[in-house]
Amino acid sequence: MNTKKVCNQFSISPKALRIYEDLDIIVPNREENNYRNYNEENILKLRQLILLKEMGIPLKNIKELLAKKFDEYKIIHGLDLQLKAVDNKINELKNIKNTLEQSVNEALNSDRVTDYSDYFNKIDRCLSGNKEKRSNWMDKWGFDSWATNYDDSIKANVGGDLNLFENYDLVLEGVSKLVSKHKAEKVIDIGCGTGNLYGKTGQNVEYTGVDQSVEMLLKARVKYPNIKLRLGNFLEEPFIKNEFDVVTSTFAFHHLNFVEKQKAINLLMGYLKIGGTIIIADLMFLNNKERLKEKEYLIQKGREDLWGIIEDEYYTDIEEMKKYAQQLGYKVKYSHIANFTWMLEICCKEGLM
Numbered sequence: 047m048n049t050k051k052v053c054n055q056f057s058i059s060p061k062a063l064r065i066y067e068d069l070d071i072i073v074p075n076r077e078e079n080n081y082r083n084y085n086e087e088n089i090l091k092l093r094q095l096i097l098l099k100e101m102g103i104p105l106k107n108i109k110e111l112l113a114k115k116f117d118e119y120k121i122i123h124g125l126d127l128q129l130k131a132v133d134n135k136i137n138e139l140k141n142i143k144n145t146l147e148q149s150v151n152e153a154l155n156s157d158r159v160t161d162y163s164d165y166f167n168k169i170d171r172c173l174s175g176n177k178e179k180r181s182n183w184m185d186k187w188g189f190d191s192w193a194t195n196y197d198d199s200i201k202a203n204v205g206g207d208l209n210l211f212e213n214y215d216l217v218l219e220g221v222s223k224l225v226s227k228h229k230a231e232k233v234i235d236i237g238c239g240t241g242n243l244y245g246k247t248g249q250n251v252e253y254t255g256v257d258q259s260v261e262m263l264l265k266a267r268v269k270y271p272n273i274k275l276r277l278g279n280f281l282e283e284p285f286i287k288n289e290f291d292v293v294t295s296t297f298a299f300h301h302l303n304f305v306e307k308q309k310a311i312n313l314l315m316g317y318l319k320i321g322g323t324i325i326i327a328d329l330m331f332l333n334n335k336e337r338l339k340e341k342e343y344l345i346q347k348g349r350e351d352l353w354g355i356i357e358d359e360y361y362t363d364i365e366e367m368k369k370y371a372q373q374l375g376y377k378v379k380y381s382h383i384a385n386f387t388w389m390l391e392i393c394c395k396e397g398l399m
Contacts, residue, residue, distance in 0.1 A: 047084045048081060048084070049081075049082050052084050052089070052092070058096070070109070071095065071109045071112060072092055090120070091112050093124075094111075094112060094127060095108055097131060098127075098131050103131060126260040129277075141176055142172055142176070145168055148168075149165040149168055197240055210385070211297070213385075213387070216384070217327050217389075218242060218246045218247075218296060221247070221294055224323075224391065225251065225325070226250070228292055228323050229291070230290075230291035231251055232252045232289060232290045232291050232292075233251045233253050233254070234256060234290045234317055235253065236257075236279070236294070236298065236314065237279075237280070237297070237299070239265075239296075240262055241265075241266030241270050241275075243294060245269070247294075248273065252274075253274060254274045254276060255273060256275075256279070257275075257277070258278065263277065280295075280306070280313065281302075282313070283316070284317045286317065287316050288316070288317070288318065288319055289319065290317045291319060291322055292318075292322060292325060293318060293324045295327070296326075297327070300362065301359065301360065304360065304366065311324065311367075311370070311371060311374075312374075320394065321393075321394060323392065325389070325390070326392075327388070327389050327390075328361075328387065328390070329361045329386045330361050330362040330364050330390065331361050331363055332382075333365040334366075341353050362388075364380050364388060367390070376392050378390070379393070
């Protein structure tokens with residue numbers, strides 16, 4: 047496609063194309079007459095660039111993002127990149143909106159009606175914070191980068207001296223047995239990673255795996271070509287309501303703080319049929335007393351570094367979560383499996399949904 051056609055199709059100027067070429071972001075082929083010819087890959091990059099630029103991403107950062115080479119699934123990667131940019135923009139706008147609303151409410155109750163400097167300073171700090179976070183929006187938890195060696199790291203019991211994934215296969219088998227016990231026909235697995243639970247359970251049920259990392263999902267797809275997958279996370283509204291018998295999650299819930307866990311439980315219940323069950327196998331403490339006991343034990347051993355690893359996450363307080371779930375009218379069961387890993391069942395009583 048020549049320059050004129052590209053400019054007409056995307057409503058951009060030849061000057062803009064020259065800038066992208068000079069910055070080595072989009073470099074077209076040259077014909078024998080030295081005219082530019084934009085191939086399919088150039089057009090794909092240009093589509094991504096236009097959206098990323100519209101989202102406020104600087105050209106320097108766009109160049110870094112588009113420099114990644116994807117031999118396989120380049121369409122999926124391209125769409126995922128744009129989706130993340132849009133999601134980041136939404137979060138930035140929410141931050142600005144919340145700051146403005148707070149400033150309006152403060153101004154309504156202030157006698158200094160002509161003093162605007164404080165309010166503009168707040169907006170400036172909000173904009174500065176958005177800009178600072180913009181460089182980290184691609185992969186909040188590092189799941190995409192972890193996907194490459196996720197299975198190998200699990201087998202090697204990543205977590206070092208803490209043995210965080212001790213008896214990993216046993217944990218998955220335990221979840222699979224509970225799914226069978228509940229006679230589940232339709233299961234949705236949140237934070238499915240590379241689909242390891244599907245390997246234990248999915249052959250016997252109608253399984254849907256959900257993860258926020260497109261790289262994890264692609265790994266799952268390679269391992270299990272027939273697996274049903276969807277991009278998403280704990281804190282999104284259910285895309286299908288009241289259709290699943292069981293919601294499962296393994297080694298993912300600890301990335302949510304307690305407020306997010308509360309929200310997640312309510313959202314996960316939305317997936318379930320009446321009488322459905324949430325099954326979570328994850329890193330947990332029975333209560334805060336046990337958490338403090340572990341902290342004291344590690345510090346006495348001179349292993350503050352190990353406690354720091356635990357502190358970086360949000361291990362579920364089982365008794366706290368049980369109390370919250372029971373307030374909503376749900377039944378709760380739990381059992382210890384190994385080390386920090388527990389199995390938590392939250393069941394919706396008949397007629398409550």
